[in-house]
Amino acid sequence: MLTRAAIIIFVLASLRRVSSKFPPTQQYPYQQELDHGGHATLYWNYDDTYITMELHVKSTGWIGLGISPTGTMKGADIYVGWVKDGRGIITDRHGVGNEFPPLDKVQNVELLLAKEGEGGWTVLKFRRTIDTCIDDDLQITRTTMQFIYAWAKEDPVGNELKPSDKHTFKGKRDINLLGHLNVEKTAFPPGEQHQKFRVTSGGVTLPPQETFYFCRLVPMPDVSEKHHIVRIEAVIQSGNEALVHHMVINQCAHPLPAGALVNQSGECYSSTAPIDHANCVQPLFVWDQGNAANQFPTEVGFPFGEAGDPKYLLLEIHFDNHEKHAGIVDDSGLLITYTSQLRKYDAGMFSTGHLMSELTMIIPPGAPSFPIGGYCSQKCITDSLEASNMEEIRVMAVMSHTNDLGENVTLHHYRGEDELPYLTNDLSDDFNKRLHFLQEEVVIKPGDTLRAICKYNSMDQDKFTYGDKEMCVVYAFYYPRTKLSVCQTQPTIKAMTDILLKYGVNSRYLRPRPTAFSDQNWKMIVDSSEGKNVDQILNEQTWNETMISMLSEQLSSSRVMHICSSGSTRIATFMDALVVTNPYVPSPKVCNVTINVTLHGEAPRLAAYPGFILIHLAIIYFVL
Structure with missing residues (x-):
C-alpha cells in the first residue's frame, strides 16, 4: 500500500535567476517556482476529475513529472516529455528503482501544448486524471507532495527516451497541489479595509550547522478593540528560499512570564530562547515550502485585541543549511493582514x-x-x-x-x-x-x-x-x-x-x-x-x-x-x-475516466487527437 507521495520533475536549468519568455497560456489560480532560481515554474488548475499543469523551464532538453511513494525513482509514476523537430512528445512511465523508467502499458497523460522559444525556454502543458485507478499510476492527493527535480542538457538522441539520456542535476521541492481553500469562499468581502504587519527574524545570522531552529518573540499590533486576522503569507528573503524549511507562529500566554525577552531572538528550545515554549504552545499559522498563503473564508477571521486575547507571538523558523554555510543573514518571516471590520465568525x-x-x-x-x-x-x-x-x-x-x-x-x-x-x-x-x-x-x-x-x-x-x-x-x-x-x-x-x-x-x-x-x-x-x-x-x-x-x-x-x-x-x-x-x-x-494519450504531437498545437487512438495504441505497442 502506498503511504507516501512525492513528485519528481526533471528540468533543464542554469544557475542564475531568470524569467520565462512565455506567459502562461491561461490564467492559473496556483503556481510554484520549483528550483528557487527562476529556471522552472509550475502552473496548475484542477477540478473534481482532472488536473491541468503547465511547466515552464529554461531548457531545450527533456522534461518529466511523476509521483513517488519514496521520494526516489522506485515506485514512481513518471511523465517525460520534450519538443523536437517541431513536435511535442510525452510518455507515461513508472520507476522500478534507481534506473531507467520503462513505459506504462496504458498511457494516461494528455499533452495539450508543447513549444520552445528564444532564450532556450520550453513550455509543456498537459493534464491527467487525479486518480487513474491503474496500478502503474499513483493518485494525486490533497496532501503536500515532494517535488524532486533534475535536468538534462539535450533531448533524446532518437525519438524515444533511452537509458543513456541522463539528467545532469536533481533537487527537491514540496507542493500541495490540491489542498487549497476554494478561491471564491476566501475572497475578501467588497469594501473590506486592511492593515498589515510583518513578523520576521529581524536579520538572523545562520550558524554553520545543518539544522537550526530560530525563535523570536514579538508583540502583536497595539489595538484597543477587537480585530480579525484574515490572511497570513510567507515573506522569504530572496536567495534563501531553499534554506527556509518551515515556519510556525504561536500565540503566547498573557501576561508574559518573568524573563521573557520581547523583540529578542535566540535558538529555540535552548537557554538562549526568548521565552519558554511552554508559554507559547497554540499555533496561529504554519507555513512550509508546500503551502500557499492562508486566507480565511470570507465570513471568518482570527480574533485579537480583546481582553484575554494573546498580545505576543513567537515566530519559529526551521532553517535547513545542508551545506553548513557560514555568515548567511536571513530576514524571512510572515506577513499578517488584519481588519477592524469584524466578520461574522x-x-x-x-x-x-x-x-x-x-x-x-x-x-x-x-x-x-x-x-x-x-x-x-x-x-x-x-x-x-x-x-x-x-x-x-x-x-x-x-x-x-x-x-x-x-x-x-x-x-x-x-x-x-x-x-x-x-x-x-x-x-x-x-x-x-x-x-x-x-x-x-x-x-x-x-x-x-x-x-x-x-x-x-x-x-x-x-x-x-x-x-x-x-x-x-x-x-x-x-x-x-x-x-x-x-x-x-x-x-x-x-x-x-x-x-x-x-x-x-x-x-x-x-x-x-x-x-x-x-x-x-x-x-x-x-x-x-x-x-x-x-x-x-x-x-x-x-x-x-x-x-x-x-x-x-x-x-x-x-x-x-x-x-x-x-x-x-x-x-x-x-x-x-x-x-x-x-x-x-x-x-x-x-x-x-481514462485518458488515452498520444506519445507524439505537433508543437505548439494541441497534441491530443482522440481520432487517432488506434494509432496511439499501435505506437505504445511497438515501443513496449
Whole structure:
C-alpha cells in the first residue's frame, strides 16, 4: 500500500535567476517556482476529475513529472516529455528503482501544448486524471507532495527516451497541489479595509550547522478593540528560499512570564530562547515550502485585541543549511493582514492526539507501522460547545505533526456508535507541520469524539524511541471559536507500568508515586536488581512481529488520562480506552475516466487527437 507521495520533475536549468519568455497560456489560480532560481515554474488548475499543469523551464532538453511513494525513482509514476523537430512528445512511465523508467502499458497523460522559444525556454502543458485507478499510476492527493527535480542538457538522441539520456542535476521541492481553500469562499468581502504587519527574524545570522531552529518573540499590533486576522503569507528573503524549511507562529500566554525577552531572538528550545515554549504552545499559522498563503473564508477571521486575547507571538523558523554555510543573514518571516471590520465568525484552534510524554509514548525498534494515538472525548467536546452556547463547530483545516519516524496520521471522527469519514488521512512522505485545508468543512456536534492515530516506521532503528524524540498531534482550525485549546490523552502511568512488567522489568521500581515520574524518562528509572535502567532492559528483548503486535494492542487498550483545556481551566480525568463499534469503511473507487494519450504531437498545437487512438495504441505497442 502506498503511504507516501512525492513528485519528481526533471528540468533543464542554469544557475542564475531568470524569467520565462512565455506567459502562461491561461490564467492559473496556483503556481510554484520549483528550483528557487527562476529556471522552472509550475502552473496548475484542477477540478473534481482532472488536473491541468503547465511547466515552464529554461531548457531545450527533456522534461518529466511523476509521483513517488519514496521520494526516489522506485515506485514512481513518471511523465517525460520534450519538443523536437517541431513536435511535442510525452510518455507515461513508472520507476522500478534507481534506473531507467520503462513505459506504462496504458498511457494516461494528455499533452495539450508543447513549444520552445528564444532564450532556450520550453513550455509543456498537459493534464491527467487525479486518480487513474491503474496500478502503474499513483493518485494525486490533497496532501503536500515532494517535488524532486533534475535536468538534462539535450533531448533524446532518437525519438524515444533511452537509458543513456541522463539528467545532469536533481533537487527537491514540496507542493500541495490540491489542498487549497476554494478561491471564491476566501475572497475578501467588497469594501473590506486592511492593515498589515510583518513578523520576521529581524536579520538572523545562520550558524554553520545543518539544522537550526530560530525563535523570536514579538508583540502583536497595539489595538484597543477587537480585530480579525484574515490572511497570513510567507515573506522569504530572496536567495534563501531553499534554506527556509518551515515556519510556525504561536500565540503566547498573557501576561508574559518573568524573563521573557520581547523583540529578542535566540535558538529555540535552548537557554538562549526568548521565552519558554511552554508559554507559547497554540499555533496561529504554519507555513512550509508546500503551502500557499492562508486566507480565511470570507465570513471568518482570527480574533485579537480583546481582553484575554494573546498580545505576543513567537515566530519559529526551521532553517535547513545542508551545506553548513557560514555568515548567511536571513530576514524571512510572515506577513499578517488584519481588519477592524469584524466578520461574522471568530476562528479558533485546538489540538488533539497523544500528550507529549517521554514515559507513555514508546515505539519499539523494527516496526513497519507502529500505531500510537490519542483522542478528544465526547464529554470535552460537549462541555466546550455548551459553555459557548453553540450547537456545532466547523473544522476548515488541520495540521498533523510527528517527527522523523512518522509516516501516516489519520484523524478519525465518531458520532454515537458510528465512525464518520476521516477528517484527514495523511499519507505523504513529509506531511509534518503542514496546514491542509479540507475539501469540505466538517461539522462537529455535541457528543462527537475525535481520535488521532499516528503510525511510525522504526525499521531502521535498533533501540526504543520515546516521547522526547517523537510526537503525535493534530491541530484543528475551526469556527466559531470556543475556549477549547487542548483535548488529548495518554496511557496512565499505572497502565504503562503494568505493561512494562510483562517485558522483564522488576515491579518494585515501577510503582513510585506519580509525582516521582515528573521530568523523568525510562533511561533515568533504574531497576537496581538488574543494575540497568528500564530502557536497557526493554532494548535487550527480541522485538519480533509478535512482540511488537502485543505491545501495540496493550497500549491501544490501556486506560488513559484525558486532558481537556478550555480557557484557563485544565481538567484531567481518567477513562477506559475508546471502543469503536462501527468503524468507517471508505467507499470503493469509481474509475470511469481514462485518458488515452498520444506519445507524439505537433508543437505548439494541441497534441491530443482522440481520432487517432488506434494509432496511439499501435505506437505504445511497438515501443513496449
